[in-house]
Amino acid sequence: MKILPPTWRPDLKEDIDLIEELTRIKGYENVPLINPEKENVKGTLNNKQKLFRFIQRSVASKGYTEAVTWSFTDSKADNLFSELKKEIKLSNPISSDLDVLRSSLYSNLMISVKKNIYRNFEDLMLFEIGPVFKGSKPGEQSTMIGAIKTGKYSRKNWIEKERNFDVYDIKNDALRILNEVGINIEKIIVSNKTKKWYHPGRSGLLSLESRNGPELAYFGEIHPMILKKLDIKADNILGFEIILDNIPQSRKKIRESKNRFIFSDYQKVVRDFAFVFDEKYSSGEITNLVKEIDKDLIKDVRIFDVYQGDNIELGKKSIAFNVTLEPKDKTLSEHEIEQVSKKIISTVEKNTGATLRS
Numbered sequence: 001m002k003i004l005p006p007t008w009r010p011d012l013k014e015d016i017d018l019i020e021e022l023t024r025i026k027g028y029e030n031v032p033l034i035n036p037e038k039e040n041v042k043g044t045l046n047n048k049q050k051l052f053r054f055i056q057r058s059v060a061s062k063g064y065t066e067a068v069t070w071s072f073t074d075s076k077a078d079n080l081f082s083e084l085k086k087e088i089k090l091s092n093p094i095s096s097d098l099d100v101l102r103s104s105l106y107s108n109l110m111i112s113v114k115k116n117i118y119r120n121f122e123d124l125m126l127f128e129i130g131p132v133f134k135g136s137k138p139g140e141q142s143t144m145i146g147a148i149k150t151g152k153y154s155r156k157n158w159i160e161k162e163r164n165f166d167v168y169d170i171k172n173d174a175l176r177i178l179n180e181v182g183i184n185i186e187k188i189i190v191s192n193k194t195k196k197w198y199h200p201g202r203s204g205l206l207s208l209e210s211r212n213g214p215e216l217a218y219f220g221e222i223h224p225m226i227l228k229k230l231d232i233k234a235d236n237i238l239g240f241e242i243i244l245d246n247i248p249q250s251r252k253k254i255r256e257s258k259n260r261f262i263f264s265d266y267q268k269v270v271r272d273f274a275f276v277f278d279e280k281y282s283s284g285e286i287t288n289l290v291k292e293i294d295k296d297l298i299k300d301v302r303i304f305d306v307y308q309g310d311n312i313e314l315g316k317k318s319i320a321f322n323v324t325l326e327p328k329d330k331t332l333s334e335h336e337i338e339q340v341s342k343k344i345i346s347t348v349e350k351n352t353g354a355t356l357r358s
Helices: 015-026 047-060 075-081 106-118 167-180 224-229 283-291 334-352
Strands: 124-133 141-150 188-191 198-208 215-222 237-243 269-278 298-307 316-325
Touching: 047 124, 047 141, 047 167, 075 106, 075 224, 106 124, 106 141, 106 237, 141 167, 167 188, 167 198, 167 215, 167 237, 188 283, 215 224, 269 334, 283 298, 283 316, 283 334, 316 334
Parallel strands: none
Antiparallel strands: 124 141, 141 237, 188 198, 198 215, 215 237, 269 316, 298 316
């Protein structure tokens, strides 16, 4: 068919315009309705995007407020949190204090903290999720979560005694978030490896399965010298950095990867042990070693005392811990408890060279 529209109908340009005219003349009520076929072959978000959204909500649920800042920052602040040999300068910055691409989320977060403290906001919990840059070429970046915490826990409370937030608070937040995204807490190793912008005695690294395994997160107290250089008036500021690119991809959905709560109907048994170790051994290494002795029977291992000083040899430290035994199928006899205790002692002595304290 060859059709020439009249001059007064310049709107008829394509086939669909003619079809519309024919349908109008015939009557819309005479055209049968056909439901469109819908087939979802792939999900709307991929696993990386789902993790991004989930971990964003996970951090917010701990009481942190999300900050959204520029991907560029002040070079003076960024240099304090950078390990790059050369900063990534912008050729045409929008202002003199936003002259480099950020190599850490901390630089903009610390600037935000400073502004809020000057406005008398004493207790702050801020976080940001986004890219940090390692170079000026495409792909030289990684996605991270940075969080800052400062102020007091339970300020002016008549029931609880107020105290400053400490390294254990920020460590607990980081561990809970990693656990919620499907990483078993028992597989997370805590070590004293740290970055230059953390307080060397109040910070650490969370890695997967070993001290040299994939780095999941850094946590700790921001170095006091950095607070002084930035002129931040606070007793201390704590933070953690989670490296999203290093979180292993789970075959299960994030919500399905959480461990199911299992309890035992039988009486649990708690036994205390105290050893003298070389000071190079961390508490995390010791607890993981003891848990591996019998995963089905040993429910928990907790450090309750660490001592260095009188009656302890130089370069050594005394660590005391209790072990909770929780049987699943029967009540333990005294003989069985004694056998497990002997196995714990022999394993610790053999693997660490420690000696049992009398």
